[in-house]
Structure formats: C-alpha cells, structure tokens
Amino acid sequence: MPNTHIEIININDCKISTEDQVIPHERRIVEGVIQLWKEDPITESLGIGKLHALVKKRNPNWSLSEKRLKTVLKSYNLLNSAEQFAYASEITSKDTPNLVMPKNIRYQFTKNRGKGLYATKPFKEGDLLWEEESPLFFIPPLDHMNLIKSSNACTYCATLLKTASQLKKGLDCNVCSDVWCSIRCKKKDTLHGTLKHNVYQEGKKSKKRIVSAAWLRYEKYCYENKWNAAHAVALIYAYCLTDKTGVLLQQFDAFAKVRQDIRYKAIDSSGIGGSFDTNSGGALFVKEQQEALWREAYAKFNEIFPLDEITYEQYMEFLGSYNINNVDGSMFLIQAHLNHNCDPNVRVLFGEHKADGIKVYAKRDIKANEELTTSYVNPAHDVNQRLRELRVNWGFKCNCNKCKEDKKALEKRKSSESKDASHKKAVKEMLDSAKDEEFDLPLPNGDGERTRRKSVRFEETVIAVAED
Template identity: 50%
Template sequence: MTSGDETKDLDQKFEVISINDSNEEDNSQEPVVPHERQIVDDVIAIWKTDPETEELSAGKLHGIVKKRHPNWSVSEKRVKTLLKKFGLLNTDQQITYANDITSEETPDIDLPANLRIIMSAKRGKGLYAKKPIKKGELLWEEPQLFFVPPLENAELIKLGKACSYCGKLLAQSNKVAGASVLRGLDCNVCPEIWCSQKCKKIDNQLHGLLKHNVYNPHASRKNKAINSEAYLDLQNYCIKEQWNALFALAIIYANIVTDKTGVKGKQFRAMARVSQAVRYKALNSSAGAFDSLQGGALFVQEQQESLWQEGYKKFLAVFPQAYEEGKITYDEFLHLMGTYNINNLDYSIYLIQSHLNHNCSPNTSVETSTISRADTLAVYAARDIRAGEELTTTYVNPAHTVQQRQRELRVNWGFVCGCQKCKDDKKDQNKRKSSSASNKDKNDIRKMLAETKDSLDGDSIELDVPEEHHGERRKSVRFDEKVQVSTSN
C-alpha cells in the first residue's frame, strides 16, 4: 500500500473532533454546546470582573453569558441547574464552619501589660485592651513562633542562591578568585548558604536534622526524630505540587519535636483549630474558584483526597517516631493543616498576633518588615482604643468589595462577616443600584417622549386640568426637548 493510500485508509477509520474546552469557538458563528465546566467558569469570571453581579438571578446571569458567547447553545434552565448543582445560586445556603473551630487557653504566653485574653462563645479567643490606648501607640513586637521560608524560593535555597533559613535571595561576588563574600556562612555538607550569622545560628541545628542528619549519622532510622531523606523527598513533592501548607507543616512539626520544653507544641495546638477537610467543604460550595487553587477544587475533589493521603504518608515518613507511636492519625494531620492555614501570616506563625480577630475596619495595624521576612512583627493602634475594647485586624483587603471580602472570609476562615463596614458597604451598593434604576426609568421616559414628539411632527400636547385636584397643584407635562414636572402639596 502506498503512503497516500495509507493516509486515505486512516482518514476513513478515524474522525478528528475538537473538545470544547477553550474559547476558540467564540470566533465562529457555529452553535456550540459548552461543557458544564465552561459555563460555571464563565459565571465565576463574570463575578470576578464585577462582584456586584453575584447578587443577580440565574436568568440575568444567563443573559450575560449569552452576550459574552453568542454562539453558545445554552438555556437559562441549564445555567440555573448548574449553579444549583455546584452550590452557586445566591439563594443557596453556603457552608460556614466557624462553629467547628475550637481553641484552648494558650500556655506560657507573655502578653503586653495593657492587654488580656478573653474567651467567649461568639468570638472565641480575643485580645482586649485593659486601658485606653492612643492612636499610633506600639502595642507589641514579636518574633515568629514558627518561621517558614517561601516555598517558591526552595529550589534557589537548594542551589545556595537564597538563604537556607529566611529564603532571602543572595547576591554573591567573586572579587577574589574562588572566594565568596559569604565565607563562613556556607554549609560544610550541602550547597546551602545563610545570609547572616544570625540566620545561621537560628537555623544551623534544624538545618542539619532536616537536610542531612550530620549530628547523629549512625543512629538507626527508626530511632531518629527526623528522617532527612524523607524530608527532602517531601520538600521536592511540595515544590512539584506547589503545596505550601504541607511544606510549612513539616517545618513546624520539626520545630515541635526538637523543642525539649514541649511548649511550642502545646501553644500550636491551643490555637484556633479546624480540619482541612471541613474547610474544603466551604471552598467546594464556592466552586473552588476563589481560593489559591484557582478554580480546580470544584472539579477535582477525588484528586484532593488523594493528594492529602499522599501528603500524609510523606509526612509520617519524615517523623518515624510519630509514625511508630501513632501520634499523628490522618484526622490529626488534617487538623494540623487546618490550624496552619487559618493562623499563618505571610506563611509563618506568630503567637500573640494569632489571637487577633477580624474586622474589615480594624483598630490595629500589623506591620511586617520590608527588609527581611525573618524580622519581628510590630502591631500599632490604628486609632484610639477604649478600655475593654477588643483589638482587631483584617484578614482580607479592606479595599475589596463587600462581596469579595465576605466570600474570602467564609471560605478561608469559616464565617460571614457582619461588621459595620460590611453593613455600610451593602447599603451604599443598594443606593447605587436604586439610583441606577431610577436613571434608567428617566432615560426610558425621555426616549418615549422624544419618539412621541417625532410622531406628532414636533407638536405639543397639553393635558386637561382635572376637575377635582383636592388642593394639589396640577402636574404640567409638556412634550418638548426636556421634561419639566412641577409638583406642590
């Protein structure tokens, strides 16, 4: 058979089809039946572009979708069915989990003299002012309880191009051949380097235990608190999956198991605590598109479970004693991960700061260093604070719309915010909507009057005066270029 005959024969056996998983079909006039994921993703894109559209009905959203994709063959009923299927109808009860979050009294915490911790059923643990505090006053400074370097710099850290502890990018110079300005700050076992003596002193011991176990190389793997080979495998897995929470949790637990006092572990477990599986339910009820997962969660729930299971196996491999003694069950692993996710600030964990509850208009300003992430955190009074008033921070960007803020807070921290700023922002939005509707009505009237005038060849109409007007001055309407309505009671 010739080459041409082979091609012809193959053409008869196979049909080339295109999968509707892109927007390329929008350039064609051919009707297209979109996949359910395309429809849901498009609705989410509409919400992201204009958060106020989250309040629209399924019918109006269907109209916007059709306008954006004229060649899509999709009915209003299908749009509504899909929104209901994935918990996206604004009438649906979206999942919150604030009641599933638990916490305990924090042991061995050294609070500033003018602050105290109060636990309540409604707010959980919170910080309160013992006495009046002036705007701009420094409330406290604190180092990280657990410092976690940025995962995105992990590859550079392995290559000695970023600090092994803080992750700061390093600028090396070879003014002297074969010599580095960082002489004395490099590891004598692996290629990693520290940016300063301070970072090396803090990190040196844990670095060895996590990266190459140089302090106890002959101990049996079973008796080691940390298996460095397993840690490096976990780190590579986290880099591949871009899984910051597992990466951070391994570092946090390494700090806990090497803390001879046992205080760090107790303090971490006393923080606001919830299972990551519970948090995922809230994420799933928002179609998964408003989280760092960028939309994947809604359609990959089974993959998510598989990811957790694999992460759990790798975590246990790093800590053999925890595995042998059954200290970390799968449920506990998910709770540790949830604890990290709702308490971390810029990847790291702070002890006192973790007690600050949320308000979209907070009375404190939390400032981290712009020079080094490893530096201490400082908290200032953003305004005058009364004695007995709770200190608050904001978990989200206050400049975002009320819908964006409430969505992020519900998914990431499990509650629907009812602060005064949220109430005021909703009132302002309703006023703008009302004003917009009123302007539309006026424009419709003007258009009608103009069309009527044209149909009468520019003539005017005077309305008869009603015989009885009950003391009310008549309303005069003249069909002209402008409409003037005069009323008086």
C-alpha cells in the same frame, strides 16, 4: 450651500450565525460565571435573567439558554438562593500556655467567644501596642526552593542572594551546597542539619525522630504541587519535636483549629475553587483527586517522623490550623489572638527582612477595655468579596458595622441601577417600535446656531445628517 456632515451610528450588535454557535461544556459555563464575579463582585447578587444576559454578551457564540444556565449553576450550588457553607461552629481552640502578654494588653479566653485581646488603658492613634521580634514558626517561601538548592537564596529565609562573592566565609554549609544570607539566619536555622543532611541510611533501624531523606522527598512533593500549607506543617512539627521543653507543641495545639477537609467544603461551595486560599492544595471539580492528594501527603509526612506518627485526622487539623492562623506564611503567638473586623483598630507592620517579626500599632484612638481587632482581608475590597473570602478562608459570615453599612450602600446602588435600567429599557422599546417611523432627534445647542439632526429611519445602521 450648507456644509453637510454624515455620521454612521452602529445600533445593533453583529449577529452570530447559527453555524458559528457552540454549545459550551458546563465547566466552561461555571468558569465564565466565576470570572464575572471575580471582576465585578456586584454581579454575584444578580438574578438569573441578568446574569444570563451578561454571560451571553461576553460569549456571543454560546448557544446557552437561561434555563440551562440556571440548571448548571444549581448543580454546582452556585445559585444565589443556595445556602453557602460556613464552618465557624467547627473551629475549636484551647487556652494558650506560657503566654506572656505585653504591657497594657489583656488576653481573654472563654468557651463561648473563644480568644481575644483587649486594651487595659486608652491608646492614641499611632501608639505602639506591642512587638513580636520573631515568629513563633517561621516558614520560608516554598517557591524559592530551587533557588535555595542552587545556592542563590538563603536556606533559612529564602532571601535572594545577588552574587556568591557577597557571601562571607562561614555562611556556606560544610556538608551541602546551601548558604545563608547572614550570621543571624544561620543561628536561627536550628533545623538545617536535621532536615537536610542525610546521615540516616534508610532501610536500617534507627532511633532518629526525623528522617532527612524522607523530608527531602516531602519537600519536593510540596514544591511540585505548589502546596504551602503541607510544607509548613511539616516544618512546624519538626520544630515542635526538637523543642526539648515541649511548650512549642502545646502552643501550636492551642491555636484555633479546624480540619482542612471541612474548610474545603466552603471552598467548594463558593465556586471559587480555592482562589482565595492558595495554601490549601487542590481546586474545584477535583474532589476525589483532592482526597487522594491529602492521603498521599499524609503518608509522606509520617515517613519523616517514624517515631512520632500522627493520625490522618490530626494531619487534617494541622493543615486547617495553619491555614486560618498564618500571617504572610508564618505564625505569631500573640497576633494570632486578634479577632477580625472589617474596620480594625490596629495595624500590623512587618520588618524589612522576611524573617523579621511584627509591630502592632493603634490604627485609631482606642478606649480602655476595647477589644483589639485586625482585618483578615483587605478592607478596601467590595463587601461581597470580603464576605466571600471570610467565609471561605475563616469560616464565618461577617456582620460587622462596616459590612452592614456597605450592604446598605450596595442595595441603594442596585436600586438606582435598576431605575436606570428601566429607563434604558423604555428608550430601547421606543426605538424598537419606531423602526419604520420618522421623527426628529434634537441635538444640544451648546453654541447657539449649531445643528439639529434631520429625520432618519432606524435600521441596522443609522445615518444621521447634520447641517451647519
């Protein structure tokens, strides 16, 4: 008698009873769709029908029609047909004063194209193009603030300190509890006494340009709201006001700038809620709260600088300028003039220490008079993700050669997947129509005399019987 193998095959998903189904709030629907897009950017280009099928598959207990999904996405400007906001035309910049260029690198500024850097001679792959020994404005990590206060991190660069015994004499402050990790950091920390030592008694008239008590309140506010950009612009303004030459303020003013509230329109319309812009503060669904947050931060900012108050519009420009120009939190004078390309020809490397400068190398051979470019986003990311990040964080719709090629490849893949889906649909229709019929299901004969499946009926589960 032949050996008999019985295999149980589940074909249909378990059905959810109507009693277990829930009607999801529109916010949950939007969050569910956004999560899909984050995990697989290709799904952003799907039509409403296929998107609805994916959402239902991930949330089988949702009572959600295709019509309601479309209505909700439309109300949040998330439909594929919706025009996504870009703000490149709103960005302005000025010619940078006192800019000393590296050898063999040319700086060019025009009203039409803005700023750019160009090679004046050919470079080979791996050549060092230039080095910036330190940032124009160094911004320490805000999330280390409590570690700094507890003397567990350097008050300047926020580097973690292993043990207090490692600190040499002279690296601790004689007024407050802050410490430095090195003599180098202590020398560079020119703002420490001005910002941290509350020698000014509030309530009395003073000619001091910076009120340290107000700074400490503002810093705490930024920390509680996890708001890096607000913290950074106050530090930058303090550096500018203490610069007797006035050049720092002029150079900061010359950076590309755009109001943060204008940038926020792109964050809002993307449906991502600022997930690619952790410096911005606030999130999707809270427009009124976001405005209140900006206003509150602005008021606290001016309390720090009573003799040099700025307008609300200037504060918005400060935030926007920092957000589109910073690299790893800090701002570099020459590097900030590099324009974007998803296939860049330069590579920017940071030093081992947080407060170190950068070195810029040729990523490939570069011709004379060729523009030098960097990538503002990870070039390895999917084209849709790159395009979204560039539009939200830098305000433009990239049309570089890499994006064009990747779009073509994506369309080709979608076309292939569509054909495959049509084939699967045809097979499914055949199986559905054969529910009450019997027919043979042949198995591959990899080892000659092996098996074939006998006739079966298609029900909730299928029993396939095979004989040796």
